[in-house]
Amino acid sequence: MFRALLQKFNDLKLRGKLIVAFLLVVAFPIAIVGLILTEELRSLATEDAKLQSEINIERVNQRVNQILRIPIHISNHLQFDRNLNQLVNTEYQHTYEVVQSYQNYLTFENYLQFYSEISNIRFYMDNPTLLNNWSFIPLTNEIADTNWYAQSTQEKGLIGWHFISDETNHHQSYLSLTRKIYFIDNQTSGMLVININPEQLHWILNQESYLTLLIDESQQVISSNDQTLIGKNIDSVMSLEEIKEKEESIYTGIVNGEASQIMFKPLVIESSYNDLTVVSVISTKHIEKDANYLRSLGMVITVIGIIFALLLIIVVSWLLTKRLGRLSFQIKRVSEGNLDSSVFVDGKDEIGQLSAQFNQMVRNINGLIEQVQETTEQKNTLEQKQNEMKLRLLASQINPHFLFNTLESIRMKAHMQGQKEIASIVKMLGKLMRKSIEVSGSKISLKDELEMITCYLEIQTFRYEQRLHYSIEVDESLKNWSIQPLLIQPLVENAVIHGLEDKEEGGFVLIKITTTGNNVLIAVQDDGIGISNEKINEIKQTLNKEEDESARIGLRNVDQRLRITYGQESRLKIESLEGKGTLIHFLIPKGD
Structure with a gap:
């Protein structure tokens, strides 16, 4: 060390x-x-x-x-x-x-x-x-x-x-x-x-x-x-x-x-x-x-x-x-190749002597450079092609672990150079990518889902230069409760992108998870630009379509998974006032 x-x-x-x-x-x-x-x-x-x-x-x-x-x-x-x-x-x-x-x-x-x-x-x-x-x-x-x-x-x-x-x-x-x-x-x-x-x-x-x-x-x-x-x-x-x-x-x-x-x-x-x-x-x-x-x-x-x-x-x-x-x-x-320039540094100390010796060295190798220039160019071209081939080979072998290791190396480099904020964001990005790749069809704990959401919001906070603020309020007794993965994160992403991205002064996102009776209430609220009544009706019609969009994690995907897994009572509820913000919430039976 x-x-x-x-x-x-x-x-x-x-x-x-x-x-x-x-x-x-x-x-x-x-x-x-x-x-x-x-x-x-x-x-x-x-x-x-x-x-x-x-x-x-x-x-x-x-x-x-x-x-x-x-x-x-x-x-x-x-x-x-x-x-x-x-x-x-x-x-x-x-x-x-x-x-x-x-x-x-x-x-x-x-x-x-x-x-x-x-x-x-x-x-x-x-x-x-x-x-x-x-x-x-x-x-x-x-x-x-x-x-x-x-x-x-x-x-x-x-x-x-x-x-x-x-x-x-x-x-x-x-x-x-x-x-x-x-x-x-x-x-x-x-x-x-x-x-x-x-x-x-x-x-x-x-x-x-x-x-x-x-x-x-x-x-x-x-x-x-x-x-x-x-x-x-x-x-x-x-x-x-x-x-x-x-x-x-x-x-x-x-x-x-x-x-x-x-x-x-x-x-x-x-x-x-x-x-x-x-x-x-x-x-x-x-x-x-x-x-x-x-x-x-x-x-x-x-x-x-x-x-x-x-x-x-x-x-x-x-x-x-x-x-x-x-x-x-x-x-x-x-x-950089400019052998016609000469160095002049005043003084007779070690720096002045170094400049004189460097000028002499440039004059000695100037003639040699002209002789081997063509050979050097051919060699550089060959090396460039070889490097391209190596990059293609490495690219074909890239896997998630490589990406994670690379992100970790970037984070450590930034941290050691005093760029703690960049190191923290790179760490968050790596954690978010790892958790996204590890997501399967099985249930995960609410704590893991919230950790992924926190990573996403920290990255967005960095991106928006502190224009984005958020708060996560959750009943401590629910942190080990199991839910379907990626039910909350798409709603948070929707709030940030559609609710706050076009708002110049930024805004606030609140994720609140509480127990109400025999159900768990999950709500995502923002104070962004809001949604007009006409747009809300259009979204509700889109949610009712039966098109297969399993490859896209959006509102319809979340709504369909809620309906299939927990029943009609658990579907998304959308409330919004234009210019005031949007609230999206749903209920899940606590026994599930």
Whole structure:
């Protein structure tokens, strides 16, 4: 392999060798260093974005904690409030006494007026003589059976945080402090509930530019800067790995259809038996925005440096090869039979000496050429006839394998010379010829049929210079399904040749294969020039003729094979609007 590469290098012209040397010695190292530096810059930008996210979530954590300290402070005072103790533990004889006690107790109202962080205070007490005034509520079985009530009762005076329905405000759900208040003197207890003002939480979260959520221990969203998410479970909002119990976690997941970095930071609250969690979501695209910009900038600078250096190499090589080119041109003229021309190259270096020696050689052989010219012509004539005979003999021996091998040789030659597009098209042509020759009367898999169609469309795309675009949509479960060969390819060819060839701006071909009931629907659609109604009727009449055209793969051939193999229901259906495009489709029973 090394010898082959060395031979290829020796075959290059001097300018090509200089450029190759430049690529190996300068361009590739610069490119590698540039890529390493740009990736390092990208990594630093990504880490900076993550650090900023951590700072933001810590800020939200602190602000929410400040709000929650208010209801904690209130609950601490209320558990030692003697007036509250007396109000809820008195067994009233008359309604007037209850109303009078409520009017005299203004603590709840004062707290609500003074602290905007809370929106409601209510107290549940097992005292049937109390009246429900939405602040003091006699305990019912319905309330006592709720999860939050049972859990707060079980925790014996510790604070709980729950997203619960407020029956005093149209059953709207609020983040609420719940706490069991014990009255030791009376051997009784009641349940204090303080609603957090949701507007305060929303105001804090709305300051954040990224999606930010506050969730409770059941993973339910209790506040967010996206109001539509409130009340939903976190699993319905995002898809991520299983949350592990640790102080702080960063996960990757999918949120609103985008890959995102998701940070969870527990909100540890004093004297509480459960915690809340702040969740910050930053799309990976946003994190990588600046990083990708730096990478792109680094790549652009690297490419510009390489191009600039390449231009310098080209200029130097041009100065060097200009004299060689002049010598080569004169040598070519001599090789073409013009022995009267002489070579003059300035300079006394090796190139100048070579030109003088060549002139001497031309003078020496000029006389000899005249003597042997007639003999040479006779010899050339004989060789030409012999070559023609050889070509005829070889032509008579050509077989498909020879054609395939030749196409493969052309492809490899084009690929090695950097003509990757030509190499790819030659490969496609060889594959298309091989599959066309291998086609027999037996069924083939849908995958093989589509591979032949892809080869054809790639060749046509090359031919039309990117004026042709196509798409193949197929149900994955059908790729190994067997069909008669050459049922779809003629329709695609018809769409390209008759639908798009006369359309100057080119067009689009869609091949769509889907399952519909017990059948498979195969459709070929183009946005070409379309077919007039008169022409469609003419085509349909042609399809109904019984003429034998087995040697031609056309619409009639496909239609006849469909009718014979699968029945009348599987015949071709043609729909077209002139100037809009054409759709040809047919059904095949899936069992076949």
